[in-house]
Amino acid sequence: MSIETVPVRLGDRTYDILIGAGLIARAGEEIVRRLPGVRAAIVTDGHVAAAHLDPLLASLEGAGVGSTAITLPPGEKTKSFEALQTVVDGVLAARLERGDAVIALGGGVIGDLAGFASGIVRRGMRFVQMPTSLLAQVDSSVGGKTGINSTHGKNLVGVFHQPQLVLADTGALDTLSxxxxxxxxxxxxxxxxxxxxxxxxxxxxxxxxxxxxxxxxxxxxxxxxxxxxxxxxxxxxxxxxxxxxxxxxxxxxxxxxxxxxxxxxxxxxxxxxxxxxxxxxxxxxxxxxxxxxxxxxxxxxxxxxxxxxxxxxxxxxxxxxxxxxxxxxxxxxxxxxxxxxxxxxxxxxxxxxxxxxxxxxxxxxxxxxx
Amino acid sequence: MSIETVPVRLGDRTYDILIGAGLIARAGEEIVRRLPGVRAAIVTDGHVAAAHLDPLLASLEGAGVGSTAITLPPGEKTKSFEALQTVVDGVLAARLERGDAVIALGGGVIGDLAGFASGIVRRGMRFVQMPTSLLAQVDSSVGGKTGINSTHGKNLVGVFHQPQLVLADTGALDTLSxxxxxxxxxxxxxxxxxxxxxxxxxxxxxxxxxxxxxxxxxxxxxxxxxxxxxxxxxxxxxxxxxxxxxxxxxxxxxxxxxxxxxxxxxxxxxxxxxxxxxxxxxxxxxxxxxxxxxxxxxxxxxxxxxxxxxxxxxxxxxxxxxxxxxxxxxxxxxxxxxxxxxxxxxxxxxxxxxxxxxxxxxxxxxxxxx
The missing domain is CATH 1.20.1090.10 (Dehydroquinate synthase-like - alpha domain)
Incomplete structure (x- = not known):
């Protein structure tokens, strides 16, 4: 299995993007190696959860990373204040701390929403992107832009919040239309x-x-x-x-x-x-x-x-x-x-x-x- | 009229706190001197608006700063997701841009809420604090912490977002209980x-x-x-x-x-x-x-x-x-x-x-x- 690593050089916010097949199944070890002791809230949508949530949960459990999952409806409408509040409440209900992580498992909508939530809960938690669409793997999961839509336009509300790690499993793209x-x-x-x-x-x-x-x-x-x-x-x-x-x-x-x-x-x-x-x-x-x-x-x-x-x-x-x-x-x-x-x-x-x-x-x- | 200036030294986010009587009445000139060409959305509550909004609007108008006011109910309950969305929508409806400013006119609740909104609209706008309570003048308006409350606790959701200027009008304290x-x-x-x-x-x-x-x-x-x-x-x-x-x-x-x-x-x-x-x-x-x-x-x-x-x-x-x-x-x-x-x-x-x-x-x- 060949994994390519692309570093994003941002001083003390530098992080790696890992690209290759099978990364969901080995997410636990990759995360725990970089963020020892971390606990996590996985944010995902119903479609992606059906295909990828169980392998991810198994991988995290195998690596000793305690986690909880927050599953939202698929689609652009999920980039809303209401969904943001749902994620924020879910992360707080799981009693995660600043040093714990939000994991975005999904496409650009989930990445933008989960990233925004991770940037505002306790004024900034750790964040791991696991993009499952090609769009998210090459664009939205890299660079730290997060956000939701407003009735006034797209992505008008959000923060800059860099992930600690991006795991782009190219195998996930096989299920895309x-x-x-x-x-x-x-x-x-x-x-x-x-x-x-x-x-x-x-x-x-x-x-x-x-x-x-x-x-x-x-x-x-x-x-x-x-x-x-x-x-x-x-x-x-x-x-x-x-x-x-x-x-x-x-x-x-x-x-x-x-x-x-x-x-x-x-x-x-x-x-x-x-x-x-x-x-x-x-x-x-x-x-x-x-x-x-x-x-x-x-x-x-x-x-x-x-x-x-x-x-x-x-x-x-x-x-x-x-x-x-x-x-x-x-x-x-x-x-x-x-x-x-x-x-x-x-x-x-x-x-x-x-x-x-x-x-x-x-x-x-x-x-x-x- | 004697004004004390306290600088907050944060590299390229350095800003001044001005402290003294009469600063609301001269807010327009202080703001336009530092942020030429800025437009503004004033966030305030019903109590503070009754005492201080008209003089502030007059001062801004006199200095050529176009502004709109968003008035919320007074009280800690206003540090909510719902009020945050109201402010965000109001700022976007006023078509303000990244270089424009949110002005918080009020106590800690208004400062924390307006600061949070200014930190997330277009991923960060300019921000001016005009604290009208002693608590806000000595604490919440200094240092860039913004946020709202959650059912899980106080100030659990927010961002670090520094103001460009703090105007603490000590005259406003005369109306406090x-x-x-x-x-x-x-x-x-x-x-x-x-x-x-x-x-x-x-x-x-x-x-x-x-x-x-x-x-x-x-x-x-x-x-x-x-x-x-x-x-x-x-x-x-x-x-x-x-x-x-x-x-x-x-x-x-x-x-x-x-x-x-x-x-x-x-x-x-x-x-x-x-x-x-x-x-x-x-x-x-x-x-x-x-x-x-x-x-x-x-x-x-x-x-x-x-x-x-x-x-x-x-x-x-x-x-x-x-x-x-x-x-x-x-x-x-x-x-x-x-x-x-x-x-x-x-x-x-x-x-x-x-x-x-x-x-x-x-x-x-x-x-x-x-």
Missing amino acids: DREFRAGYAEVAKYGLIDRPDFFAWLEDNWREIFEGGPARTRAIAESCRAKAEVVARDEFETGDRALLNLGHTFGHALEGATGYDSGRLVHGEGVAIGMALAHRFSSRLNLCSMDDALRVERHLAAVGLPTRMADIPGDLPDADRLLAYIAQDKKVSRGALTFILTRGVGQAFIARDVPSSEVLAFLKENHPR | DREFRAGYAEVAKYGLIDRPDFFAWLEDNWREIFEGGPARTRAIAESCRAKAEVVARDEFETGDRALLNLGHTFGHALEGATGYDSGRLVHGEGVAIGMALAHRFSSRLNLCSMDDALRVERHLAAVGLPTRMADIPGDLPDADRLLAYIAQDKKVSRGALTFILTRGVGQAFIARDVPSSEVLAFLKENHPR
């Missing part, structure tokens, strides 16, 4: 598009093998984690470069909001895929990048089966003005000016501040399916 | 008891003038803020010395919990006063400090009208075993051992880890009014 796997793949492609053109070219050549599993999949996940870890190490609290990770997310979040976070219509990774395609197309419209590069990006995302246009979203969308309002409410707004991640070509993304909202509106109108 | 002022005074005396024996002796000689107002009051507040700022600068995240500030709080929180946070029976400062008297008496029982010192502390607290014994609390208390359970659930518990702040005499407090619960139980039984 194709749609879920593709949605996570959008974030993998994102790292190539930000600043790793060679990685993007490698993905264009090897995506089929990544979807099938095997060494290419583990390599793609490890490379994605390395890419994210580098950006996070440069800018933990998103005062600068970290915003690059939002490539595709400003448009993407707006579309998620506009579809009411209805996963039947659009899941996060699909929003990011459309958002990345739009970011390249918008950059081309502003004469920042070539139309060839914009089309190349669309072609690859479409090849793996991801949506790339607003018209690919089933059902009606709000008009362009309403979409702009969703963008303005996005948390990457800085002092009234619109900030976008734009690009000069594949692997050449940059932070563009003061993008005129009139340009955004005109672009949205041109690309609106109506 | 004697009981509220005395409750805050318990925390003033605490700083003397921790490590400033000269300050405690000065308080014994000058407490009447502090209660009447004037220069002695401002001096006592500034000295308290300096004392707290020094401890916080040494240990911002309470991994060591900061626990000294909990002198009297382990017993105090247990008594607050045991009385259901019913302010008719016991307010926080009164719990701390009894807790400090008990901590000295317990230290004397353990032959750590002299009974003379324990009696001296009780004498001074009783002189200003504070309670010093469990029997001073109106109504019935749970038995000693139940009180011990409240203590064990307190968040200062570390890995199962009971941690107490004990003392070798006036101004000689220290952190005692591994205090046997049997000793605590025996002491509680001896001092229980039943």
Whole structure:
């Protein structure tokens, strides 16, 4: 069994991401080696619990880690104040202390929610991420961003709280649907598009093998984690470069909001895929990048089966003005000016501040399916 | 008008505490000088709003700071998940950004709640404390601890989030009841008891003038803020010395919990006063400090009208075993051992880890009014 280790270097908050098959079954020994004497509350959802909770409990028990499980309904709606309170109360009811750990076993929703809870119970407990979706393994479980949604928008409430350890069991990905796997793949492609053109070219050549599993999949996940870890190490609290990770997310979040976070219509990774395609197309419209590069990006995302246009979203969308309002409410707004991640070509993304909202509106109108 | 400035030195999170009469009326200019271009959401309660909200709004408007007010019911019950969500939603509805500020105008409840909200909206906004009670001016508004209560105990949920500025208007204290002022005074005396024996002796000689107002009051507040700022600068995240500030709080929180946070029976400062008297008496029982010192502390607290014994609390208390359970659930518990702040005499407090619960139980039984 080959495990890849990617360190996230953050001074005294440095931690390792372990990537490989079988990590759920050996979670107990990996955790107790780093956090001796720890007790744990596992936060998970009903779907993930059915597949992975029993092996995890057995592994923890075998390593002498006392634990309790808090199981929530699956889905984005669980990133709510109500679910947060449920987790917080459950952790306190288990009488866990500051030195004990919350373990997030699940996808991005569970990781964000459990991480937030671990950041606020007793003003900060230990935290272990065990991401079971591709999206969570390459994105949300790395970097310390936690949070819940608000009626005003996605991820508007949360804290920065780094885990002590991330265990990404690639075996867990075998139970994902194709749609879920593709949605996570959008974030993998994102790292190539930000600043790793060679990685993007490698993905264009090897995506089929990544979807099938095997060494290419583990390599793609490890490379994605390395890419994210580098950006996070440069800018933990998103005062600068970290915003690059939002490539595709400003448009993407707006579309998620506009579809009411209805996963039947659009899941996060699909929003990011459309958002990345739009970011390249918008950059081309502003004469920042070539139309060839914009089309190349669309072609690859479409090849793996991801949506790339607003018209690919089933059902009606709000008009362009309403979409702009969703963008303005996005948390990457800085002092009234619109900030976008734009690009000069594949692997050449940059932070563009003061993008005129009139340009955004005109672009949205041109690309609106109506 | 004389304003004292106490800096809290925390690297790039360093900030000033301004102390003096009339600071509410000049809040706008003080804020805009340090945070140019900021907009603000004022969080306050109905009682404080009636006395101070209009002057604050006028001051902010005069300085060109756009603001909105969120007014909550007064009382400890407002430190709840429900009120937190109300504040978070109000701040988001006002479309404030990361660089904008939440202003806490009120006592400790409002400061802890608003600080928590400012720490989690958009993963951390700016924060200005405007404490209007003596307790908040000398304690809760300094040091960055924020939070709410849980059914499992007090302040069990929150974050560390430092303010950018604290404006302590001593004029606001004129509207406090004697009981509220005395409750805050318990925390003033605490700083003397921790490590400033000269300050405690000065308080014994000058407490009447502090209660009447004037220069002695401002001096006592500034000295308290300096004392707290020094401890916080040494240990911002309470991994060591900061626990000294909990002198009297382990017993105090247990008594607050045991009385259901019913302010008719016991307010926080009164719990701390009894807790400090008990901590000295317990230290004397353990032959750590002299009974003379324990009696001296009780004498001074009783002189200003504070309670010093469990029997001073109106109504019935749970038995000693139940009180011990409240203590064990307190968040200062570390890995199962009971941690107490004990003392070798006036101004000689220290952190005692591994205090046997049997000793605590025996002491509680001896001092229980039943």
